[in-house]
Amino acid sequence: MDLWGNLNLKDDNHHVVISILQEQAKLLENKTESVLKVRLETVNLLPKMISDSTYPSLEKQKKPRYPIATNFNIVSPGLDNYTYTLFTVYHNPETEFPVELDTSIEEVAPHTPCDNEREFLNHLHLVLSSEKVTNAIKTIYSKSKTLKAEVRKSDFFF
Numbered sequence: 001m002d003l004w005g006n007l008n009l010k011d012d013n014h015h016v017v018i019s020i021l022q023e024q025a026k027l028l029e030n031k032t033e034s035v036l037k038v039r040l041e042t043v044n045l046l047p048k049m050i051s052d053s054t055y056p057s058l059e060k061q062k063k064p065r066y067p068i069a070t071n072f073n074i075v076s077p078g079l080d081n082y083t084y085t086l087f088t089v090y091h092n093p094e095t096e097f098p099v100e101l102d103t104s105i106e107e108v109a110p111h112t113p114c115d116n117e118r119e120f121l122n123h124l125h126l127v128l129s130s131e132k133v134t135n136a137i138k139t140i141y142s143k144s145k146t147l148k149a150e151v152r153k154s155d156f157f158f
Contacts, residue, residue, distance in 0.1 A: 016096050016117055017089060021072060024128065028074070028137070035078065035144050036137070041071040066090030066100055074137065078144035084136060087127055105130045 018040070025038035046067045068091050074084045087103035090111075099120060101112045107126040114120040127133060 017091060017099055017120060020121070020124070021070065032141050036141055037075045037077060039073045039075050041073055043069045045069055066092055068093050074140065076140050076144040078147045084140060086133060103127050105132055
């Protein structure tokens with residue numbers, strides 16, 4: 001007897017935030033012709049919080065509002081895998097929203113709450129299209145591409 005009701009996981013695409021991040025990662029990799037890669041790194045903050053605490057008792061620790069953090073990392077294989085963390089999305093594993101977008105980009109306040117997909121997309125657009133991000137990506141891309149070309153040239157001298 002199946003008591004799970006309408007639990008059908010085969011056709012479930014209910015990862016709105018992660019899907020948006022994956023789509024933006026693919027777009028950036030395509031724009032840079034894979035000179036730059038994107039690594040989404042998800043971290044469970046609860047074990048870290050517990051292990052870093054000088055008080056091992058859970059009662060003395062305040063549970064974070066968002067126990068999961070997903071970093072949007074731009075990685076340059078040409079610069080020895082230099083990693084630039086563009087932003088972090090804090091979220092709960094049980095719900096899609098709200099989430100919190102944390103970045104050092106001036107156009108978006110640190111730890112900006114996003115209560116729905118529209119708010120998340122608006123804030124994410126401000127981050128990704130900001131002058132600071134554009135300049136950082138252009139510089140990392142340029143250095144990565146230049147070093148990659150120099151490596152190819154040096155191969156002829158061996």
